[in-house]
Amino acid sequence: MLEKRRHNHTEGIKLGIACTPLMFEIEHFSDDVTLIKTATPMEDRNPIMWAIAYRVGNILIDAGCPNALDDIEKYAATEQIEEVYVTHPHEDHYGGCSAFAPGSTIYAAEPDIEILKNPPTLPEFFQFVWGQPKPLEEVEKLPSKFSVGDLDFEVVPLPGHMQHMVGFYEPHRKWLFSADAVPLPTRKFIAMPEENIPVMVQTMQKLVQMDIEVLFDAHKGPVRSPAQHIQARIDFIVETQKKALKLHVEGKSIEKIQEILGLEGPWYIGLTEYRFRIDHFIKSLLFDKAEK
Numbered sequence: 431m432l433e434k435r436r437h438n439h440t441e442g443i444k445l446g447i448a449c450t451p452l453m454f455e456i457e458h459f460s461d462d463v464t465l466i467k468t469a470t471p472m473e474d475r476n477p478i479m480w481a482i483a484y485r486v487g488n489i490l491i492d493a494g495c496p497n498a499l500d501d502i503e504k505y506a507a508t509e510q511i512e513e514v515y516v517t518h519p520h521e522d523h524y525g526g527c528s529a530f531a532p533g534s535t536i537y538a539a540e541p542d543i544e545i546l547k548n549p550p551t552l553p554e555f556f557q558f559v560w561g562q563p564k565p566l567e568e569v570e571k572l573p574s575k576f577s578v579g580d581l582d583f584e585v586v587p588l589p590g591h592m593q594h595m596v597g598f599y600e601p602h603r604k605w606l607f608s609a610d611a612v613p614l615p616t617r618k619f620i621a622m623p624e625e626n627i628p629v630m631v632q633t634m635q636k637l638v639q640m641d642i643e644v645l646f647d648a649h650k651g652p653v654r655s656p657a658q659h660i661q662a663r664i665d666f667i668v669e670t671q672k673k674a675l676k677l678h679v680e681g682k683s684i685e686k687i688q689e690i691l692g693l694e695g696p697w698y699i700g701l702t703e704y705r706f707r708i709d710h711f712i713k714s715l716l717f718d719k720a721e722k
């Protein structure tokens with residue numbers, strides 16, 4: 431199915447037309463917060479996965495996926511966005527930034543600025559799912575805090591999914607814009623090479639302790655009173671880690687551990703060219719360390 435669609439998609443690009451209209455939706459959460467949702471649709475017209483950028487006043491937190499760039503550019507042309515704050519350099523978060531440059535200031539964590547200026551060429555599967563970001567000429571270093579009207583944001587490090595990933599916390603409203611700090615599936619067992627799962631768990635444990643009324647997740651959308659939502663994900667990973675460590679001590683191979691734990695990937699996992707892997711996840715559980 432994907433082969434055919436990918437072929438059509440490539441054909442569409444060659445012809446200069448998108449054969450499947452890409453998805454761009456605006457959803458108001460409150461007077462202050464608007465969701466800008468972008469995605470590539472499946473054949474049934476449902477999104478493969480939403481990438482959600484959040485607008486607060488005249489700033490954006492992330493900028494959507496590059497496949498929706500035409501719509502993002504139309505949005506950028508009619509709306510006054512002054513600043514874009516990038517949480518981390520994955521294509522579904524910064525891929526829409528080029529639509530706002532050079533009119534808006536783009537901010538990113540200092541070690542990630544180079545990635546935004548020279549995006550890596552993505553495997554074909556991710557070009558299909560999210561799209562290939564365009565390079566940005568100017569990217570500024572993230573400040574430690576910033577204000578939007580009467581809202582005051584603290585930049586909070588959220589390592590694990592990516593080393594330098596950040597979120598934005600607003601203490602008066604108790605809002606956390608959490609990027610990809612909390613995995614979408616309740617049972618996470620696939621990891622990317624840049625993920626450090628013990629550090630991800632440590633970050634989630636910090637989030638459970640924080641006073642958060644709304645967690646603005648970049649794929650799930652707003653989650654109110656998120657402690658249970660986060661704890662369920664911690665529990666599954668910690669439980670899996672215990673079992674994996676026990677099997678590892680008994681001398682079982684990674685492959686065998688995966689088999690015994692019954693962790694099976696989705697049908698498309700091979701198409702990701704190993705960017706998504708179950709053995710990355712198990713190895714990270716066994717060998718990566720949480721930070722002191």
Ligand SMILES: [Zn+2]
Pocket residue numbers: 518520591610
């Ligand atoms: Zn990400």
